[in-house]
Amino acid sequence: MLPQASRQCVSEHYVDILIREARTCLLMAARALDLDCGPMSGGLHDVVDAEFFPGDQVRSNVLNNIGHRDPASVRPRAARFDFDDICQIL
Numbered sequence: 602m603l604p605q606a607s608r609q610c611v612s613e614h615y616v617d618i619l620i621r622e623a624r625t626c627l628l629m630a631a632r633a634l635d636l637d638c639g640p641m642s643g644g645l646h647d648v649v650d651a652e653f654f655p656g657d658q659v660r661s662n663v664l665n666n667i668g669h670r671d672p673a674s675v676r677p678r679a680a681r682f683d684f685d686d687i688c689q690i691l
Contacts, residue, residue, distance in 0.1 A: 620662050620663075624640070624662075624663055624665070628640060631665075631667050636668060636669065637667070637668060637670045638665060638666070639665065639666040639667075640664070640665050641663065641664045641665070641666070642663040644664060646661045646662075649661045
């Protein structure tokens with residue numbers, strides 16, 4: 602059996618994996634409904650937590666803005682390589 606500290610570390614790792622999977626499902630579902638999504642991570646989570654979850658054990662992991670953009674502000678998609686230009690099937 603793992604020591605308590607190791608179990609805590611392992612459980613936090615699995616929680617992070619589950620959060621990532623849930624976040625991905627949310628973005629895919631929103632985009633399937635033709636909504637624009639803007640995931641933001643690496644921000645000031647302490648500030649967000651203090652504003653939205655004061656005195657709670659809940660903490661933010663990533664912020665998502667979801668909605669419809671102003672069509673006039675949407676830039677065209679940047680150029681992408683064709684599959685055949687960068688891949689070779691052996």
